[in-house]
Amino acid sequence: MIKFVIVFLLADIVLGSVAKQLFFSQKTGKYARTTHVVHDTKADIVVFGSSHAHRHYIPKVIDEELQSTCYNAGAEGQQLLYHTALLKMLVKRSTPKLIVLNIDENFLYTSKVAYDRLSDLHPYYDDYREELKPTLGLRSKLIDFKLFFKSYQANSTIMHVIRYYLSPQEDDHGYRPLFGKLNKNKIPKSKPEEVKEYQEFIDDNFVNALKDFIATSKSKQIKLVFVTSPTFYEVDNVTNKSFTMIREISKEEKVPLLNFFNHELFMNKPSLFHDYSHLNNDGALLFTKQVTNEIKKMKLLK
Amino acid sequence: MSTLVDYFVGHQLHKSAGQPGRKKWLWLSICFNLGLLGFFKYYNFFVASMQNALTSIGFEVENTWTLNIILPVGISFYTFQTLSYAIDIYKGKLKPTNNFIAFAAFVSFFPQLVAGPIERASNLLPQFLSKRNFSYQNFSYGIKLMIWGFFLKLVVADRAAIYVNAVYGNIENHEGLSFVAATILFAFQIYGDFAGYSLIAIGTAKLFSFDLMANFNRPYFAASISEFWSRWHISLSTWFRDYLYIPLGGNRVKKPRWLFNLFITFLISGLWHGANWTFVVWGALNGIYLICEALFLKKKRKGILNVFVTFVLINFSWIFFRAESIGDAFYMIKTIVTNPGRLYVGSGDDIAASLYAALAIGILVLIEVKKEYFDTLFTISNNRFELVRMLGYAMILFLILYFGVFGKGQFIYFQF
Numbered sequence: 215m216i217k218f219v220i221v222f223l224l225a226d227i228v229l230g231s232v233a234k235q236l237f238f239s240q241k242t243g244k245y246a247r248t249t250h251v252v253h254d255t256k257a258d259i260v261v262f263g264s265s266h267a268h269r270h271y272i273p274k275v276i277d278e279e280l281q282s283t284c285y286n287a288g289a290e291g292q293q294l295l296y297h298t299a300l301l302k303m304l305v306k307r308s309t310p311k312l313i314v315l316n317i318d319e320n321f322l323y324t325s326k327v328a329y330d331r332l333s334d335l336h337p338y339y340d341d342y343r344e345e346l347k348p349t350l351g352l353r354s355k356l357i358d359f360k361l362f363f364k365s366y367q368a369n370s371t372i373m374h375v376i377r378y379y380l381s382p383q384e385d386d387h388g389y390r391p392l393f394g395k396l397n398k399n400k401i402p403k404s405k406p407e408e409v410k411e412y413q414e415f416i417d418d419n420f421v422n423a424l425k426d427f428i429a430t431s432k433s434k435q436i437k438l439v440f441v442t443s444p445t446f447y448e449v450d451n452v453t454n455k456s457f458t459m460i461r462e463i464s465k466e467e468k469v470p471l472l473n474f475f476n477h478e479l480f481m482n483k484p485s486l487f488h489d490y491s492h493l494n495n496d497g498a499l500l501f502t503k504q505v506t507n508e509i510k511k512m513k514l515l516k
Numbered sequence: 517m518s519t520l521v522d523y524f525v526g527h528q529l530h531k532s533a534g535q536p537g538r539k540k541w542l543w544l545s546i547c548f549n550l551g552l553l554g555f556f557k558y559y560n561f562f563v564a565s566m567q568n569a570l571t572s573i574g575f576e577v578e579n580t581w582t583l584n585i586i587l588p589v590g591i592s593f594y595t596f597q598t599l600s601y602a603i604d605i606y607k608g609k610l611k612p613t614n615n616f617i618a619f620a621a622f623v624s625f626f627p628q629l630v631a632g633p634i635e636r637a638s639n640l641l642p643q644f645l646s647k648r649n650f651s652y653q654n655f656s657y658g659i660k661l662m663i664w665g666f667f668l669k670l671v672v673a674d675r676a677a678i679y680v681n682a683v684y685g686n687i688e689n690h691e692g693l694s695f696v697a698a699t700i701l702f703a704f705q706i707y708g709d710f711a712g713y714s715l716i717a718i719g720t721a722k723l724f725s726f727d728l729m730a731n732f733n734r735p736y737f738a739a740s741i742s743e744f745w746s747r748w749h750i751s752l753s754t755w756f757r758d759y760l761y762i763p764l765g766g767n768r769v770k771k772p773r774w775l776f777n778l779f780i781t782f783l784i785s786g787l788w789h790g791a792n793w794t795f796v797v798w799g800a801l802n803g804i805y806l807i808c809e810a811l812f813l814k815k816k817r818k819g820i821l822n823v824f825v826t827f828v829l830i831n832f833s834w835i836f837f838r839a840e841s842i843g844d845a846f847y848m849i850k851t852i853v854t855n856p857g858r859l860y861v862g863s864g865d866d867i868a869a870s871l872y873a874a875l876a877i878g879i880l881v882l883i884e885v886k887k888e889y890f891d892t893l894f895t896i897s898n899n900r901f902e903l904v905r906m907l908g909y910a911m912i913l914f915l916i917l918y919f920g921v922f923g924k925g926q927f928i929y930f931q932f
Contacts, residue, residue, distance in 0.1 A: 215656070218906045225910040226917070233918060333922075365917040372918070373868035 230364025236375045237337050237368050243378035244289060245334070245371065247388050251287045252303045252338060258282035258515075260304065261388070262297045262427075263316030265290040266443040269492050270316065272502045273387035279506035280515060282311065286388030293328040294321050294423040295349050299335055301427055302345035305434050312437045312514055314505070315427065319442065319449070319475070322424065322456035324417035329353045336367045352419050391495035392488035396446065405447040405490060416455060424460065428467045437514045440464050440471040441505055444480035444497075446490040451475060472508050479504065519623045521548050522598040526612035526619075529605045538606070545602035553595045556587050561791030590630040592788060594623050596755055601637040603759055610638050618644035627720040631713050633731040633751035640728070648725040658722030660897060660909060665715030667912050670920035672880050673708030675873035676701040678921075683860060684838055687848060691857025695848045699831050702838050704877045707735065710749070736830075737888045739822035740813070741805040744830060752788075756781050775810060779803035789837070794845060798836040805829055872919055879915070 240246040251260070259282050261271045267288030276284035287300060297315065304310070332353050339346050339361045350357045360366055383390070431438040440460070451457040464471040479500065480486055486497030493501055509515065525545040532538035560582045567579045601622075604610035613619050622641045628634075683690050683698035690698075714731035721728045731751050738744035745753050757766075764777040779800070786799015817826075832849075839845035851857075861867055886893065896908035 215652075215659075217902070218909065221903070221906040222910040222913055225907070225914055229914050229918070360922070363917050365914050366922075369918055369920065369922065370868070370872065373871050377868070 226363050226365050230366075230368060233368035233372065234337055234364060237371050240375055240378055242382040242384060243374055244383075245337075245374055246378070247287070247385060248289065248300065248334065248338075250388070251285065251300060252342070253307075255285045255287075255304070256283070256308050257285035257387075258311045259284040259314065260310045260312075261286045261288055261314045261316065262301065263288045263314075264292055264318055265492065266318060267314075267316035268388070268390060269392050269488075270443050270498045270501050271314065271505070272389050272391075272498055275499060275502040276506055279503065280509060282515060284387065286385075288316065288388065289334075291327070291331055292334070293318075293325060293331075294420050294427065295328055295332060295352065296335065298423040298427045298430070299332075299346055299349040301430055303338060303342045305430060305436070306342065306345060309434050310436055312439065312509070313431055315438065315440050317440045317442050317457075317460055317471070319451050319454050319457035319460075320412050322416050322420045322459055323412040324415050324420070325412040327411050328420070333369065336361060336369065337371065339367060340364075349423070389498075391498060392492055393495055394488055395494055395496075396484035396487050396489070398484040401446075401484060408491075414455070416459060421459065421463075424463060425467075428463070428469055432467075438469050439509065439512070439514060440469055442471070442473050442475050444474045444477045444493065444501060446480075446482065446484070446487045448481055449475050470512060470514075472505060474501065474504070477504075518549055518552065518594060518598045519620045521545065522602050522623075523612075523616055523619050525602050526605050529602065530612045533608070542602060542606045545599065549595045549599050553591055556585060556591055558787075558791050559583065560585075565793070593632050593634055594629060596634050596752075596759075597637075598623050600634075600755065600759060601641075604637060610641075613641055613645065615645060625721070625726075627717040627726075628728060631710070631717070632749075633714055633717065633729050634755050635728060635751070640726070643726050651725055654722050654725045658719040661715045661719030661722060663719075663909055663912050663916070665712045665717075665719060666920075667876075667916050668708040668712030668715065668880070670712075670916055670922065671708075671876040672873075673705045673712060674921035675869060675876050675919070676705035676708065678869040679873060680705055680838070684840070687839075687844055687851075690851075690860050691855055692852040693856050693858060694860040695835075695852050697859055699835055699838070701873060701877075702834050703736070703827075703831050704873075704880070706834070706837075707732070708876075708880070734884050734888050736827055737823055737884070738826050739817040739819060740826055741802065741809055741829060743817075744826055745802070745806075752785070756785050760784065775807045778806045778810065782806065793842050794836050794839055797842060797845070798833050801833045801836060805833075876915075876919060 237245060238249060240249070257273075259276055259280065261267050261273075261276075261284065265288065268286060268290055269288070271284075271286050271288065273284035273286050276282070287304075289296065289300075301313070329352065332350055335346055335350060339350065339357075347357065350361075354360060428438060461471060463469075474480065480493070480497065483497075486493055486500065488494040488497075522545055525541050528541045529538060532541065563579065563581045567577050570577045601610070601619075605612055618641065621644050622635070622637060625635070625640065680698050680702045683694050684702070687695070711732040718728045718730070729751055731749060733747040733750065735744055735747040738747050761777055761781045764780065765773060766777060767774045769777070780803075782799045782803030783796065784799070786795045786797070786802070789795040789799070835848055836842070836845045839848060861870065896904060899905050899908070
């Protein structure tokens with residue numbers, strides 16, 4: 215039995231190390247972008263958030279407008295738990311001057327997939343145990359045992375490695391534009407129902423993650439700004455408990471919130487949207503300029 | 517309660533051997549056990565079905581009878597296990613035990629309590645009564661079974677489930693080809709899930725030197741439906757054979773009655789799987805398959821073509837098993853025929869999940885083909901070189917850790 219355990223552990227170390235080596239060798243794709251944030255970027259401004267961040271903020275425009283360097287660390291489908299953990303790994307090595315957190319109004323509503331997708335952070339656990347354990351521990355109490363195995367750290371990553379090796383997914387400092395616009399003849403009068411990845415209950419872990427995100431930034435004297443992205447349809451967030459709480463927290467913590475919901479420049483403008491929730495490249499260009507103008511006005515980089 | 521009643525009934529049956537009226541003790545056991553099962557599992561189903569039937573003929577009835585009750589875990593399994601104890605004593609095949617603790621342990625033996633294999637008292641109960649010693653060989657074999665079981669569950673079943681759930685959970689947005697692909701994947705999902713659980717249960721029992729019966733024997737290599745049912749969920753198939761089909765007369769009756777016995781056995785087997793008409797239709801369909809085989813196929817079937825035909829027929833029946841409702845199942849079948857359309861592949865992570873599932877199923881099929889047709893060739897599990905054996909199982913563990921789905925997924929058969 216002991217011999218088998220030794221053989222298995224050796225196999226895990228050898229094969230798991232190969233799998234991790236392959237993982238970290240990626241040049242493009244979502245994992246490569248995360249690795250760049252964790253290992254390499256020295257940008258002055260880093261943008262965090264879900265697909266809205268990833269698709270709406272053009273680093274080159276921010277570079278030009280604010281005379282600083284910018285990297286877009288937005289990650290599709292990821293939420294506050296992930297962003298907070300990513301920020302902690304980033305500030306261990308580098309201290310940006312400004313962090314932009316693109317806020318989704320439902321960020322504080324509980325979501326199973328938000329926990330499931332934390333597995334994207336597993337490959338970093340060996341090097342960032344202290345930063346990641348509080349977050350990954352929310353998903354499993356046995357996280358130390360599970361991530362003891364190198365092959366588990368790289369679980370389910372090989373297809374991404376092969377996919378982006380065969381078909382690289384180019385980005386521009388983390389930004390990937392969406393092209394195409396809404397067909398104005400086929401737009402429903404009211405917003406179509408979406409598949410909800412959340413339930414409308416406030417998740418205390420997500421609230422704590424947001425507070426932790428703010429505290430981490432403050433502890434490193436990093437300026438922080440929250441931004442909400444425009445949507446095609448008018449949104450009424452008066453009854454949205456998640457967004458109400460986010461606004462209260464930003465007020466309490468004195469974090470400026472640039473609210474672009476229902477912004478007249480974007481609302482009901484099909485030429486600026488790829489879908490009802492995401493701006494296309496033209497929309498992203500206009501939005502990024504609006505955000506940088508506001509940041510200039512607030513003199514956050516002075 | 518089941519344990520107490522059957523322990524008591526067992527003794528009463530034994531004491532009253534040869535006396536008139538002892539049948540009442542058997543009926544007490546049957547009524548009590550099936551009553552509990554019926555109440556917890558089927559009461560709400562029949563109330564809702566009755567209400568729907570009345571509504572469909574124009575009587576609007578307010579439903580105030582359904583109860584907010586939770587199905588006790590494993591009730592379908594331990595009910596059959598305790599029933600077999602009482603029936604075997606009644607038939608004189610078994611003597612009741614005086615050791616209540618051993619009997620209670622037999623009814624609620626933790627590895628197989630929630631999803632089988634459904635053990636017989638004649639096999640499992642004596643093992644509680646005799647002394648067992650730790651055996652390194654048993655322990656090692658148990659671990660091997662568990663490793664393979666976890667591969668089937670975490671890599672094969674749970675990977676396939678991602679595509680299956682995406683399609684079956686959203687049928688209005690998919691076309692015929694996607695339904696075919698999802699159903700084939702479901703065939704492997706349910707096999708990986710249930711055979712995986714069975715192996716984990718058998719392996720866990722083996723660690724303590726208990727022997728549980730085998731529950732699966734590479735069912736998708738069956739060349740006929742009857743052979744399939746001798747390889748799939750063997751503990752349930754043999755239970756129904758011994759305690760329902762044969763008491764009904766089996767095949768030693770006139771042909772119409774024999775065919776009725778086949779049909780009713782599978783109809784009830786379908787209902788056992790769940791309180792939904794989809795399971796009833798699934799059971800009935802398998803009954804019809806067997807009736808057709810009994811009527812039209814005289815020779816024992818063999819060969820790859822028959823294996824393929826059987827696989828297709830079984831897959832067709834899985835549509836009813838997995839669909840949310842009978843209406844959904846017929847909608848899917850109609851769409852497969854009339855609108856094959858395009859195959860749903862999803863994007864990004866969905867494609868990766870499907871590729872992992874295909875890879876896992878590929879590994880499973882290769883290993884099962886080797887075991888089924890070339891078993892005397894190279895072997896890893898019984899290789900004479902210890903290092904080869906260890907490397908083989910280390911590799912399976914690696915595959916589990918590298919490709920497995922580690923969420924909070926349940927075993928499908930936990931719901932039955």
